[in-house]
Amino acid sequence: MATTSAECTPAFQLECIQAGSAAMFKDCQTGGYNLEGSKASIERLTRLVLLIALAYTSSTLKGLVIKSKGQRKSIGRERKIQQSLTRNSNFWLGLYGDVWIIAREFVERWVEELMRVNPNKRLFYLKGLRAMTITQQAF
Incomplete structure (x- = not known):
């Protein structure tokens, strides 16, 4: 190819x-x-589609970087639905990566307190921190 x-x-x-x-x-x-039902003028609809395309491209490229760094499983969990394995698109990986980084700022203190209370989960926590560091490098 x-x-x-x-x-x-x-x-x-x-x-x-x-x-x-x-x-x-x-x-x-x-x-x-619902783009068809938005009843926007052609000019506004064109601008909206262009904005969506730019945002989509940005998230897709971030998702490709996440996938290339091997962090797909850390961010986008694979799910089994009726015996078929579903995977997230690169677009969704990029979005989840953004949300993951933003959420870290809000919950970091709580997670550190939980690690002090439950130290046997520290290995999983460190694995998540490593994945977070790699994901932040993508952005």
Whole structure:
């Protein structure tokens, strides 16, 4: 499979763009957005879609970095639903990574107190801290 745009044919590049936009709109639909029913003007709707595309691209790129650093399982848990394993998209990994970093600021003191009370969980805590450090480097 071709990996750089120089190696790709124009048809393949168009297919990749269409697949990416299809995934973006699927994530928008599952996120509860109703773009069709917004009754916004064409100009506002265009700006909204552009803003969504920029935010989606940012989260997707962060998710790719998280995945490449091997932290996918730390942030986005795999779930078994009716005997099939579901995985989070790179977009959701990027979003979860952001939320994880923000939440750390609020709960860090509580977690440290819990570690003092329950020291046998310290190994898991340290593993989580390592994953958090790697995730913060992605951002």
